[in-house]
Structures are given as structure tokens and as C-alpha cells.
Amino acid sequence: MGLELPHPASRRHFFRQALAYVAGVPLAVLLVDMLRRVRAQQVAPPVAIPPDVAAGLSVVEGAIVHREGDGAIRAYSARCTHLGCRIDRVAGDEVICPCHGSRFRADGSVVNGPATRPLEPMRVERDPATGGWIARASP
Numbered sequence: 001m002g003l004e005l006p007h008p009a010s011r012r013h014f015f016r017q018a019l020a021y022v023a024g025v026p027l028a029v030l031l032v033d034m035l036r037r038v039r040a041q042q043v044a045p046p047v048a049i050p051p052d053v054a055a056g057l058s059v060v061e062g063a064i065v066h067r068e069g070d071g072a073i074r075a076y077s078a079r080c081t082h083l084g085c086r087i088d089r090v091a092g093d094e095v096i097c098p099c100h101g102s103r104f105r106a107d108g109s110v111v112n113g114p115a116t117r118p119l120e121p122m123r124v125e126r127d128p129a130t131g132g133w134i135a136r137a138s139p
């Protein structure tokens with residue numbers, strides 16, 4: 001009794017499946033990367049933060065702004081990292097997404113999900129024209 005070779009049709013089927021897998025994985029990786037880049041290009045325009053922005057957390061246009069006790073300003077994108085809803089509410093020391101209830105701390109980290117990733121930090125620069133700041137999405 002010798003070794004039986006698979007039927008040529010099943011070998012063909014096997015190689016087609018293997019080729020589809022080998023070609024499919026890099027294509028999926030490319031597609032995910034493309035989607036990530038497209039999404040990154042859809043970032044909000046710069047946000048003007050007024051010089052008299054309140055201490056603590058506040059929502060200023062498309063940014064979550066945290067003015068610390070020493071006056072330092074930090075800003076995060078108001079786009080929720082779960083499914084991209086625009087966050088429009090703060091409560092005490094937390095930022096709350098209206099869509100599914102994710103909560104974030106003043107440093108952007110997640111308090112509770114469904115979001116698992118922290119809010120995206122924005123670059124903050126002084127705006128000499130207004131005395132306030134400009135927050136821009138980080139590249």
C-alpha cells in the first residue's frame with residue numbers, strides 16, 4: 001500500500017486557498033492602514049482656545065481642554081476613541097461620551113469603556129493674536 005496523492009482537483013483547491021490566504025493578509029493590513037490614514041486626515045480643524053478658558057475640564061469646539069492649576073493648557077481631540085462620536089460633555093473631573101457612555105480622565109485616559117484607547121492629545125501653541133491658544137491635531 002503506497003502513499004496516495006490527493007486528487008489534482010483538491011490540490012488545486014488547496015493551492016487556491018493558500019494563495020488567497022497569503023495574498024489576503026497583506027491586503028487586509030494595507031486596507032486597515034489606508035483606513036487609518038484616511039481617518040487621520042479627517043481630523044478636526046485647529047481649535048481656538050480663548051485666554052479666559054475655565055480652569056479644569058471644558059469642551060471647546062472639537063477639543064477637550066484641561067486648564068491646570070498653574071495655568072498650563074492640555075487639549076485632546078473631542079472625537080471618542082470608541083466609534084468616533086463627538087464628546088460634548090464634562091462632569092467634574094471626567095469627560096463623557098454621549099453615545100455609549102465611555103468616560104475619560106482629564107489626562108485623556110479611559111475611566112471606563114466601551115472605549116479602550118485614550119483620547120488623542122492635541123498640540124497646543126500660544127496664539128499671540130488673541131492671547132489664547134491654538135490646539136491642533138497631532139500628526
Ligand code: FES
Nearest residue numbers: 080082083097100
Ligand atoms: S462612540 Fe463614544 S462610547 Fe461609543
